[in-house]
Amino acid sequence: MKKYFNILRKCPLFDGINDNDLAALLSCLGARVNAFDKKYTIFSEGSPARYVGILLSGSAQIIKTDYYGNRSIVSAISTSELIGEEYSCAGAESIPVSIVANEPSEIMLIDCGRILHSCSNNCLFHQQMIFNLMRNLAVKNIMLHKKIDVTSKRSTREKLMTYLMMEAERQGSSRFSIPFDRQELADYLEVERSGLSAEISKLRDMGVIKSNKKQFELL
């Protein structure tokens, strides 16, 4: 497990827990690591909401497909982020989204019950982890609000610009790359791919943005 410590240290679940304790804690929690190839489903819609995941390497996307088959991308996940904790922490029966590896990825899985309920060793970390989960869920809540800010815009252009400005701010630079290809960006913004491409071209012609594939710059 040692080789994952650089990632795990950054995981919000383990805030305030040092490396020595972490090793013991992980075995106490029964953490295990699974690997997934590109495009493989890590959690599939409808599966039991028992585990909390931590993305150790690669990247993933949270995807929702409605009964007409329309794909919607809820968010992109990068390393050291928690996955699925909203469902297991809420005590949900099953998860209503799929989580798909975007490239070869490794996930650490932990049974959520082992986090929330004290162990026989009576260790003190459960309180800390519950606090960490609380804070992480609050932050995720805010991120969902931001996602709603983007998709609540009425036009393709406004959705795109709101998203790009948000990413520029998040990444701290007017030049940045996004984790989506065109179709994925369309599925994230909830618009047509062709209309999105056309809008990007227009904004480029107008001199508002520069863009090359996944690279963008706000001018």
Next chain:
Amino acid sequence: MKKYFNILRKCPLFDGINDNDLAALLSCLGARVNAFDKKYTIFSEGSPARYVGILLSGSAQIIKTDYYGNRSIVSAISTSELIGEEYSCAGAESIPVSIVANEPSEIMLIDCGRILHSCSNNCLFHQQMIFNLMRNLAVKNIMLHKKIDVTSKRSTREKLMTYLMMEAERQGSSRFSIPFDRQELADYLEVERSGLSAEISKLRDMGVIKSNKKQFELL
């Protein structure tokens, strides 16, 4: 404070805490009650994210206004629900939404720091409240996902039907009333009011729904 106990008992923040303890706890937390008239702003966008609110009576809406002045309704709040905890728990500087009373309402305000940090009395309720906040935030997360399910639909009709089916399920009946008038429902679904009215009429003519103002029935 006694008169609010029926509401407070149902508030997720106080799960697992009995009435005797609650009285002491509230004074320990420095809880106070404010009243607001219809249309008055309880929290305004940009104000410090210090307090957790509990709606004691009346009803409220979480509202976001963008720089063009377009109003978007994020959600409706009913009694015993927590307000603004995602921002204070995440340690946000200020809140990015407004919360507006929809009718004369009373709110209990609690400084979030007093919930999260142990008091000099060393009482045991902080752990319980942190756990409760964690669970409540997880549940809210799921509700935001559901809101995204609604607004990610591409057409007015699909948004409306997804919302109505969700409400029917939530209220456990195919007959139910919604907490929005037409303009508010449009602002919640992120569509045009006139187009929404037209769609409701069409669905009524098609025999898919019955509706009268805020009362709906799925057929």
Next chain:
DNA sequence: CTCCTTTTGTTGAAAATTCAACAGAAATTC
């Protein structure tokens, strides 16, 4: 390197949404 697949940008037609304006119904005020 060549072939094959995937991704991206473009375009025009069809469909849907937004906008603006109005009239009737309902609710509120005085």
Next chain:
DNA sequence: GAATTTCTGTTGAATTTTCAACAAAAGGAG
């Protein structure tokens, strides 16, 4: 209870998005 304001439904025109189809570009496989 009369007058005023707010809410709702309707309609047609303008705008935008979606859909479908294609070609060029890029990426991957063998």
